[in-house]
Amino acid sequence: MSTRPWPRKLTEENADRTLAEQYSFSWATMENDKKWTLYEGYQIMFIIMKFLFTGLTLSCAIPGGIFTPTFALGAVVGQLYVSVLRKTLLFFGIYNYIEFRGVYSILGAAAMTASVTRTISVAMIVLELNGHLSHAVPCMVCVLSSYFISEFLRPMSFFEMLTIATGLDLKVAQKGNIIIKDML
Numbered sequence: 001m002s003t004r005p006w007p008r009k010l011t012e013e014n015a016d017r018t019l020a021e022q023y024s025f026s027w028a029t030m031e032n033d034k035k036w037t038l039y040e041g042y043q044i045m046f047i048i049m050k051f052l053f054t055g056l057t058l059s060c061a062i063p064g065g066i067f068t069p070t071f072a073l074g075a076v077v078g079q080l081y082v083s084v085l086r087k088t089l090l091f092f093g094i095y096n097y098i099e100f101r102g103v104y105s106i107l108g109a110a111a112m113t114a115s116v117t118r119t120i121s122v123a124m125i126v127l128e129l130n131g132h133l134s135h136a137v138p139c140m141v142c143v144l145s146s147y148f149i150s151e152f153l154r155p156m157s158f159f160e161m162l163t164i165a166t167g168l169d170l171k172v173a174q175k176g177n178i179i180i181k182d183m184l
Helices: 027-031 039-058 067-091 102-117 122-130 133-153 158-166 168-175
Strands: none
Touching (some): 039 067, 102 122
């Protein structure tokens, strides 16, 4: 038998077991902080790669979207936050304080997207995607606080910075109205 856990052949004895049972991977493994040691490392690696590749796609001649990459980045930052918070609470001997880890992904995604795009309507989009009105108040608090903090740090949205970087603001100031073919 090989030492690699994947792939295993389907045999009579493991045919009725699920993948989680065959490979000893389950929600209990994910909730056990001692077994799930590389979790934060994978998240940090994802954040760095997502940030670099999003910057690469936005620097192209025809930039890609910003909403979805920022949404994904915020969700992973929310999971990284709850993971570090769980480890900190575990260090102080507090167990089972955080019950639903996924809520932090939702709130992180909403906060990060509202911070970058400077729109409060992200809260409504997240609530529609989520479907739970019980998350309305935490979502609004996260969106509003991220909006005001980012507005305090830099009072321009991503889109305003993009117009300045591409020179669109100068073209509008010179002509008043611009035609799309002037931009291409």
